Amino acid sequence: MRKHLFTRTAGQRGLTFALAAAGTGLFWLLGLPLPFLFGPMTFCLAGALAHVPLRGFGQVSVAARTILGVAVGASITPAVIAELPRMAASVALIPLFIAAIALIGVPFFRRLWGFDGPTAYYAAMPGGLQDMVIFGTEAGANPRVLSLVHATRVLIIVTLAPFILGHFYGAPLTNPIGSPVADLPWHELLIMVAAAWIGWKGGERIGLFGASILGPMIVTAALSLSGVIHFRPPAEAILAAQFFIGCGIGVHFLGVTLRELTRVVAAGIAYVVVLAVLAAVFSGIVSWMGLGDPVAAYLAFAPGGQAEMTVLAIVTGADLGFVITHHLTRIVIVIVGAPIVAGLIAGRRKD
Template sequence: MLPLLKPHSPSGKRLMTFLIAVIGTALFWLTGLPLPFLFGPLTACLIAALIGVPLRGFGQVSVGARSILGVAVGASITPELLGQLPQMAASVALVPVYIIVIAVIGVPFFHRVCGFDKVTAWYAAMPGGLQDMVVFGTEAGGDGRALSLIHATRVLIVISIAPVILTMGMGAELSNPIGAPARDLPLTEMALMVFAALFGWKGGERIGLFGAAILGPMIVTAVLSLAGLIHTRPPAEGILFAQFMIGLGIGVGYVGITLVEFRKDVLSGVAFVLVLALLAAGFTEVVVYFGLAHAVEGFLAFAPGGQAEMTVLAIVAGADLGFVVVHHLTRIFLVITCAPLAARLMIGKSGR
């Protein structure tokens, strides 16, 4: 056997991970289950990780796959969307209220009920990006592994139950075309998309932009879209690849989990997701009741999942992608910029 393909070498683990993800995708596809390119690899890799299979993520490839979704979001930012921003102001104004309510409930829950230290409890409660909350929490002295598992569990459960709520509770169809096939798109536009993805991603990293893999390409593509140079989302093949890598990555996140971690970190995350679900449902009801959004858009805008995952669901549900993204960007921006400062002020006063 070639050294690179040995089961316990990094390349061997990645090959095994890829094959397991492909098998999961094929099973979901053949059985007609929803979103096979997302839930197939997610389910297969999650099961494999929990039974101890030595999986390994794809590093920069997985990160880069998110840039495709950044381009998809940026392509939805059109002059028409900018004209609708004043109409979104009322619902966007609810986002900081939503974050404050989550913090008021979540921090005491993780600290007093679940027994985490105050730093870990603070960043576990914050509905920000998984990587950002883990990095900020670890740098502040929190338990990085616990934060990783708690937020991974949040994303996993939200992305798993959201399609059920959308289809059974709201009558949405998750069969909206995700994009035209590559053969039908102009080569010039696809070249611009590749440029936007790479330049936005790597350029964003160089200047320290949070969520650079998504936000960088989104910003560059938005400029190109507003300039009239890009008129469509990335090809369907690209969106499917992004789904595949996201699902694979979520499953791989549980590699090496111990029984103690499962009992404390994962189950704490599960319990908190139930709280978040009630809060999200409440805020969805508010925006729908006051006519600020339709049910599907309102739900996706306040669902506490990851930005990439919610983007995928918004696309396949045929929701107003611009509306959903504006709310998630507001949430992520506020959490990223305000959570570390608020943590220093509040935890600094009361101690760990």
Template sequence: MSRARLLTLAVSALGVVAFVWLSLPLPFLLGPMAACLIAALGGARLGGMGRVQPLMRTILGVTIGTAVTPETVGRLPEMAMSVMLVPIFVLIIGAVGYPFFRKVCGYDHPTAFYSAMPGGLQDMLVFGEEAGGNVRTMSLIHATRVLVIVSLIPILMTTVWQLDLSVPPGTDAEAVPPHELALMVAAALGGWWGGVKVKLFGASIIGPMIATGALSLAGLITHRPPAEAILAAQFFIGLAVGTKYVGITTRELRVDVTAGVGYCLLLALIAFGFAEAVALAGITDPLNAFLAFAPGGQSEMAIIAIIAGADLAFVIMHHLMRVILVITLAPIANRWLGKG
């Protein structure tokens, strides 16, 4: 293992210890994220975790899949009432975000467009690079979007909803039947492999989710992955956000990160409006509505929904719809706007 990766693991571990010692929320997610962010801003040469990152995301895919039950399927018509608002939600975000980055921040067309799209980070960077956008700028803006949203949500959950985020996200490994653990591992690796083979977007999450969902519906899996696995996923996903800022310059901090924070404020207003509408309509409770429309990263929002004890299927359904819409339609909209 490289020195950069060892340093990243050490810094992340210190972040967990610091958050636990200070009794701060979500120490295994926010601790590594904050510690790596501080280290990166201080000039530390941290390194990514390579294939470990998607491996950790398979745990989230399995966890989400365990929420797919006959009861969940029966509630799909109810969820659809809220999910149908997601296209409007994405359209408004684009209509507000693109002019903000283009006119206010002065970015070129492809950079402004793909910075405004609330899709998966990697997909937006690939599309943006192909369109001629500034990859570094887009990366920092999306990383800032995830960082700000994921950092603020736990504060809101503990102050507004009075949630106890110290509750373990699952049972201990010894409480999960061995045959179910084996099925989870098979679903994680097999679903990931299958997703890659069919070029499924977000294969490391969606593939295991589909495989586990099928096993859950069949009654073969009745438990979530053990708490230890979910905590490990939090750890690596948290450090991945923080390491996005490695090598950041003063100008990037002043221009791109500031633009990202401003964009987050706009996103917060839009998301709050939709969440409030869904809650007032009686479709779901305010917490589920809030988490469903909070435009953070798919992995990070899945973790927060798990820890909050939210309706995981409801929340993830909205995020999947958002990502699918953006990945499918963003390149088309970008070409159309580029001709305008």
């Protein structure tokens, strides 16, 4: 029985990998942007909606995210730390941004789409997908609805962001993502691997949210600031991270029914428009006040996934420290607030 299950799982993952690789190859041949991200995402999404028996890559996908954590950490240098006071004014806008999202998003889902209170709140909050599903479920929300709404949010934003960056901001998506592995010192590569593993597993042990990204980021930042490492992960590693992230986004829609497409996914798509307007307003304020570069400001307030926005910041050459600082602030506020709201909802139900 166990052997049969293993064989079936391996077969499904093999099919997923083959489909994702085909998407990558086609996007590469056609010269489309970010082929290692959008190729797998598009083909796996199509396969999932066609009910092809796909399966995510589990811990391999999680491990791929550690590469981005190391990339961010390696970008945190003494020069970036010196710039933190300059970011304070724009970071201070993040709580207002989240408050605006809550004030508009919760009624949007409740009144227009008929979601119950807990589901509406956790669907509206732009936190991590897994975190919002976990906290929302504890508060009595519908986990399937939350999962699809947040997956749709990430999918649409990641799909549209490159177009917006290229056509409205004139930002090329051709910035070198890293040096080839052959050009990097082997001892720094080993240190990066160790930092990724220690940060990831150490972060999980202490209950750090987003441990696969934040743990490696913290460890690598310490190494970067102390002068131990001087490079980001090699280009091949960044491309591998893009590949598995793209697969994960697409596979998440496996098993979606027609009813879910017309109600839940449609609600998620409509909500992205709301988020896009709010993000445009706040990023515009940041740019207008001279608090940040327009491209960095857009990426800092774009409510996509942290990993996906990191990839876009790297390929556009945006200020990675600026972008990540704002995303971390948003995620921390949402994560800290989530259990508080869950407790309030639970208290109301008891009353």
